Each structure stands twice: as C-alpha cells, then as structure tokens.
Amino acid sequence: LAKTTQPISMDSYEGQEVNITCSHNNIATNDYITWYQQFPSQGPRFIIQGYKTKVTNEVASLFIPADRKSSTLSLPRVSLSDTAVYYCLVATPNRDDKIIFGKGTRLHILP
Amino acid sequence: GAGVSQTPSNKVTEKGKYVELRCDPISGHTALYWYRQSLGQGPEFLIYFQGTGAADDSGLPNDRFFAVRPEGSVSTLKIQRTERGDSAVYLCASRRQKGAEAFFGQGTRLTVV
Secondary structure (H helix, E strand, O other): OOOOEOOOEEEEEOOOOEEEEEEOOOOOOOOEEEEEEEOOOOOOEEEEEEOOEEEEOOOOEEEEOOOOOEEEEEEOOOOHHHOEEEEEEEEOOOOOOOOOOOOOEEEEEEO | OOOOEEEOOEEEEOOOOOEEEEEEOOOOOOEEEEEEEOOOOOOEEEEEEEOOEEEEOOOOOOOOEEEEOOOOOOEEEEEOOOOHHHOEEEEEEEEOOOOOOOEEOOOEEEEEO
C-alpha cells in the first residue's frame, strides 16, 4: 500500500475554497486515490475517488496531476459544517481490500 | 437496512470482563471491516471479512480479540479480559465489492474502567 502524507491540520474561513494536498510518491500504476471525511462522533464518510486528472461531484473536486505523486481535494465555499478530519487513501483495486487510514488532516473552519 | 448499524452505541465495562460488539452491515455487502479509533488518531484496521471468512486479521492486536461473521452478514467483535487500553471507539464498515466506497457505522464507544 502506498504511503500517504498530508498536513496534520488546516484552518480556513467560511466562504473560502479549501485545498488539501496529499503526497503519495510511491503510488503504483493501478492504484486509485480515495478521500474520506469524518465528523466528530461519527464514522468516516466517502467523499470522492479518482485515478487521474480531475473528478468532481456535488461535494468536492479531486485534482490529480499527470505524475500522480500527489492529489488535491478541493472544497468550494466551505461552511462551518465542513469542519472535520479528511483522510487521503491509496489502494490497488482488486488486490488491496484493506482500507488503511493515516492520521488525516484536521480542517477547522472559522466564522 | 439503510446503513451500517452498530450496537451498543456505548459500553462501559470493568477491567477483566468480556464484551461483544455487534455490527449489522448494509444488506448485500460482502465485505465487512472492523476498526478501532482512539482520540485524535485515524481508524486503525483490525480485521476484514469477505463473506463468512476472515480474509485478513492482521490488525487484531492480540489473542484477546476475536471476530466472527457466521452467516456472512452480521458480525461480532469479541474482546476477552478487557484492559483499560482497549478503551476506544470501535467502527464497523461494509462495502459491496472491492474498490467500492465503504460505509461506516456510528461506532461503539467502549470504556474499560
């Protein structure tokens, strides 16, 4: 499983766009990137998943450069309710069934 | 059911006692996972099941921890001779197939006193 590195914490203000970058230098050819969000006292929740270039859904966008050694989760116009821990995971489909979490990035949105 | 259900939501037990934590996955999800999460840490992988069998139990910390999934749906995590260090939130997740998104329950907060 590729190791991921992401900032321990970030602060931002309501209405701002927040970008959280994750490094995964030893990502393998078939690996894909997944982000989960966890609110206090809840289990993690899937946000977005991608393999290359850009993926967008109703919650976030995921940007993956050509070398795929990093990825950036982009949250548009955050609100106080986006305060949570965000986890970046890398796994190989059809092989790595374990879902391994790191420490994540603790995002704190200020009013 | 609509989501992954874990019971009880909270459990307080005395050191040395035996506890069972239950997980009801989403119907039709063949993969089921157990995690343990301490304050300020990410979820720590314990074990996962594919169907009835434990496909990977490498995360179980010692032989006091055991999990079963006899009919390929509900799973029970069993902890013998509990220790204060076992206090944590125990999370269960399920997913339909490899690579699909995982759905987590709300967790069981275990406190060993």
